[in-house]
Amino acid sequence: MNTKDALLEKLQNKTASIAVLGLGYVGLPFATVFAEAGFNVVGIDPDASKIEKLDEGVSYIQDVPTELVARLVETGKLKATTDFAVLAEADAVSICVPTPLRKTGDPDLSFILAVTRELAKYMHPGMVVVLESTTYPGTTREILLPQLGEDNELIVGEDYFLAFSPERVDPGREDWTTINTPKVVGGITEACSEVATIWYEGALETVVSVSSSEVAEMAKLLENTFRMINIGLVNEMAVMCDRLGIDVWEVIDAAATKPFGFMKFTPGPGLGGHCIPIDPLYLSWKLRSLNYTARFIELASEINLGMPRYVVRKVQDALNELGKPLKGSRVLVLGAAYKPDIDDLRESPALDVIGLLEQKGSAVSYHDPFVTRIKEDEFELESVPDLMAAVRDADCVVIITNHSEYDYSAILDAATYIVDTRNALGEMGRKSPKVVRL
Ligand code: SAJ
DSSP: OOHHHHHHHHHHTTOSEEEEEOOSTTHHHHHHHHHHTTOEEEEEOSOHHHHHHHHTTOOOSTTSOHHHHHHHHHTTSEEEESOGGGGGGOSEEEEOOOOOBOTTSSBOOHHHHHHHHHHHHHOOSSEEEEEOSOOOTTHIIIIIHHHHTGGGTOOBTTTEEEEEOOOOOOTTOSSSOTTTSOEEEEESSHHHHHHHHHHHHTTOSOEEEESOHHHHHHHHHHHHHHHHHHHHHHHHHHHHHHHHTOOHHHHHHHHTTOSSSOOOOOOOSOOOSSSTTTHHHHHHHHHHTTTOOOHHHHHHHHHHHHHHHHHHHHHHHHHHHTTOOSTTOEEEEEOOSSSTTOOOOTTOHHHHHHHHHHHTTOEEEEEOSSOOEEEOSSOEEEBOSOHHHHHHHOSEEEEOSOOTTOOHHHHHHHOSOEEESSOTTHHHHHHOTTEEEO
16 A cells, blocks of 8 residues: 555544644644544644643633533543654644734744744654645745655655645634635645545535645635725725715615625724735735735735724814814724724734824723733723723724624713714714714
8 A cells, every 4th residue: 555545544544643733723723623523633832831721621712612622632632732743643734823924014934934844853754734824825835845845855745745725714703613614725736635635524524625735825815815905995985985975884785785796895994803914915925026016905905004094084083073182182992802802903903093093192092891901012001991981081982893792872872972983883873963984
């Protein structure tokens, strides 16, 4: 039996041992899903506190129930360690490490490079390796292939198998999960696609095999670039409607009655999160290296990055109506997380809005039920303890993130003036003389 067939047999009868590199919001759900499916899984993460929690049977990721972790750890199906040496025993390895941007706006592949260097030490015939981290097209072939195979004199597609499969984890979402979200898989060779697909079919409901790692890498970037550009479009629609004196929210609701050929996006104070603002810039960076300018991405990014300043101008105009300069006025920012009902501050436009308000000399405070403290280079703030007192005290309230738990009717009654960047107040806001919307 050749190497590929022997590995396929272990994957199909679930005797293959699995290693997951990186136990964050992608890696831990992945590890528990494959352990639950019957594989023996070891998670590897340099953060010893994560390992300690898992050893105690405790989950630190909202989508992964602690009782599931406890059961899998108890039965020995899931183990966790900081020691990469366990890779010597692994048959199948999933790489789920962060791919952020550097301060310069360039891709930061340091996490991928670090784990690839470690994994390369333990590569042996009969392994399949799948990169899940969002990255530019070509990363799997240009970065991983040389180190994992060529340096170890292993032939890809024969001795070992290498593929890319974009993560599609949306933290907090309950309808689409790691198990039931269709999963795209593309290998360096056809045999790589086949082996990775058969591995994933051992635990995931729908696996979509594509012809190469580049197709899989690019599919992910299309998914999130599509979203970023459409958000940029609707943000520009908001700016244009403002110039035209037309209510953009009514326009969008009217357009959304079209049952085909339209997808609703809504304007906002900017683009937050660790995916949408960042993934498309991996693509535009790669194309720049090929002397091509990804104009849609660059334009949408410019528009989205300009929204916090646009919001602050709206606050300035609102205070002007009250005869108050922005400088010295009390402004309360409602909602700091990058989207409703979560505590994630990454790339949140609230941080830009607060920073700009501070720069202009206004007395800024914020409230967020999920974010108790914000610590940035430029400022450090705590969520105000008494929301309604802060609303009453503010010269202007600006709704940045429309958390579900806010009582918007009470906030409208108590506020002097509101800039509503999310249409959180809906019809109440449209009718109120003390509310201005994007
Ligand atoms: N946003 C708008 N207007 C919109 C939609 C979003 O301003 O119409 C803003 C949000 O306020 C936020 C940012 O864009 O600041 C990103 O929002 P998001 O809804 O795209 O949420 P994310 O960043 O959590 O995106 C994730 C992505 N999932 C993966 O990459 C696996 C994305 O592909 C999903 O489409 C998205 O979740 C989702 O649909 O919830």
